[in-house]
Amino acid sequence: MGDRIKILTGNAHRDLADEICQDLNLAMGKAQVGKFSNGETSVMISESIRDMDVYIIQPTCNPNVNDNLMELLIMADAIRRASAHRITAVIPCFGYARQDKKDKSRAPITGKLVANLIETAGIDRVITMDLHASQIQGFFNIPVDNLYAEPQIIKYIRKMIPGDKVIVSPDAGGVKRAKLISDKLDADLAIIHKERKKANEVSGMILVGDVKDKVALIVDDMADTCGTLVSACEMLISKGATKVYALVTHGVLSGDAVERLNKSSLTELVITNTIPHADKAAKCSKIKTINIAHTLAEAIRRTHHGESISSLFSDSK
Structure with a gap:
């Protein structure tokens, strides 16, 4: 250098x-x-x-x-x-x-x-x-x-997550990111339409796409309070998804996020280390880290x- x-x-x-x-x-x-x-x-x-x-x-x-x-x-x-x-x-x-x-x-x-x-x-x-x-x-x-972070996320999915997969965008703004990953993995794409009352509070969700008997992979740029993430997970399970993973670049994990994750049906939350989160990962075995x-x-x-x-x-x- x-x-x-x-x-x-x-x-x-x-x-x-x-x-x-x-x-x-x-x-x-x-x-x-x-x-x-x-x-x-x-x-x-x-x-x-x-x-x-x-x-x-x-x-x-x-x-x-x-x-x-x-x-x-x-x-x-x-x-x-x-x-x-x-x-x-x-x-x-x-x-x-x-x-x-x-x-x-x-x-x-x-x-x-x-x-x-x-x-x-x-x-x-x-x-x-x-x-x-x-x-x-x-x-x-x-x-x-x-x-x-897509290259590392794609590598993680290929290596660590088996099964027939569907990539899920948690909102309309994340469709481009989800489409890039679904194309690379040759997987189906689904979209969740969210209606918000205010920031960090969702009043309703509509699923566009089929997740029945598939492993649903939610991809997003940020996981903050994880309230909407957990709600999306429960909806995907109710629509027939066998497992739900979330793969997120920035793990903000504020407020009661860790407690919500522990109580949820989410299999794993995969986040990069753009933000320090070792203390939170120690309290939640579902949190996995990709080193960027x-x-x-x-x-x-x-x-x-x-x-x-x-x-x-x-x-x-």
């Missing part, structure tokens, strides 16, 4: 950052990220990064979304003022992405707001994974590489050397 690259991280997901450094055969850069006594974020870069290609690995995820975002922004400001050649934010889980449009009166567009903050902080490029909506890339005036550290490390390596990133996914797109 050479001596002109530096990997730094905040406190959001140090385990993932360490795995990426191991994959790249690089030592973690020296940065002290903490808090002042009044709660403000404190950052100090403890080594020279002048004229270097610097990568900040920092998902803006729970349980401290705001702290993680501020750490990223303040680290970027410190790195810019230390005369780095280029700053790339590696944000495996991009927070505030669910409000990506003004769908009702007086609503904010937080995806655009965070994009503005990132650019103002001096970041030159963003690497992220499975954005909640593809149009968020257009909120930026800097390059954004949106990586995909190598994908992020390879994206960093290719970016540093000016190579194509899209070819990473040419076999699965």
